[in-house]
Amino acid sequence: MTDKNIPIIETVDLHKSFGSLQVLKGINEKIYSGEVVTIIGPSGGGKSTFLRCLNLLEEPTSGTVYFEGNALDSKSTNLNQHRQKIGMVFQLFNVFPHLTALENITITPILEKKIPKEQAEKEAMELLRQVGLEDKANEYPRKLSGGQKQRLAIVRAMAMHPDVMLFDEPTSALDPEMVKGVLNVIKGLAESGMTCVIVTHEMGFAREVSDRVLFIDGGIVAEEGTPEEVFDHPKNPRTKEFLSQVL
Amino acid sequence: MGKGILEVFIQYWPVFLQGALGTLKFAAIAVLGGTVVGTLVSILHLSKNRLLSGFAGVYVNVLRGTPLLVQMYISYFFIPMVIPALNSIDKIYYVLFALTLNSSAYVSEVIRGGINAVDKGQTEAARSLGMSAKNCMIRIILPQAIKNILPALANEYIAMIKETSLAGTFMCYELMYTRTLLANKYLVWQPLFIIAAIYLVMTLSLSWLVKVLEKRMSVSD
Ligand SMILES: Nc1ncnc2c1ncn2[C@@H]1O[C@H](COP(=O)(O)OP(=O)(O)O)[C@@H](O)[C@H]1O
């Protein structure tokens, strides 16, 4: 489906400002198929903004985001169709409270991909089973724990058969005992070959799953490399300082 | 002092009843019409197009920032003046027109508020899945907004019951107009208390009904 030489996501000189606040100051990154990239860095450094630019939830002030070779902001690009292939998981889950777990998963495939309801439900049940939620299919989200909501949010995105998954601090809002279940689901995805971009404060997890780690600070990628390079031999003093605070 | 309040009510209750029914009818028409127009206005107001949302903003501000009575007078005298073809229409429609537009401004704010109160994360999740803006609004946002909107709309109806009293100024047969009718029979003060009592019964019982329905809705939530 995708040419291995074309990055799934490429950002070119990506800038983003909110009013006079410059949040992203020129980010050039390429993320290739099958890669697992984690993003670490201090709060307010622009990690979420960067991630949200990748599916144009935030519109870049300048610079371009390419998805599978297509400029996302181009007039001729069908943004909705591209977004279907870019799954996103949010810190606060954002599951749909008025829909059951099953409907949360099936609504978009049925509406936007015209998948027959029966088929969509069959697939959704299989996804729920994979994350241990098959008995919650007909529950509304208010009956689910935080960890269950987040696992639901992950399979909701997976039901669109994305080519890449973006995670924005997927476990930051969870009670400690829920974290592991969610991280295991993400790890499973990563190991199955799904391209993942993960903003996280879970350093052990980042070290374990990443092919590449980006340290974003002050709106730029201040350091990047393999987990060993970044965690064990950081070059940038800012990285060292950050790691000494969180490790 | 003349006759007592009870005596007047017993003698003239059909007059008051007709007035009360007129009031309920006017309020219903204004709120129903106001809901249709107000929905459109709120859609304009929420639109990304600056011109459309700006127009809606001005519309809402003008109608909420000027007295309903003034709006009724303008509608009543000015519209037939500039569009003579409309002269043959029953005058009551001019009053209803002003009531409806006035109501639409408040209703559009109720709807806009209800939509804005839905967590932004809901839109972000839906759009990140690749859902179109239209489907996101219809399938994700509105079903959640409706829970905020319905009780507020009911309250708007209750408020409108009081507002319609101004229509009596233009000899539309609603509750307040019964004052004029009975003043002709030299009953000046008694009808006022009866009218006040009937308004109170109508608004309080409707408020009560709204509360009951709200409780039902939150149980099914
Ligand atoms: N929608 C917004 N409007 C204004 N400022 C914002 C907005 N989103 C983020 N910011 C600001 O941008 C900076 C970076 O935020 P963010 O990307 O969320 O950082 P991180 O995820 O690394 O903590 C912060 O100073 C934040 O306050």
Ligand SMILES: [Mg+2]
């Ligand atoms: Mg963040």
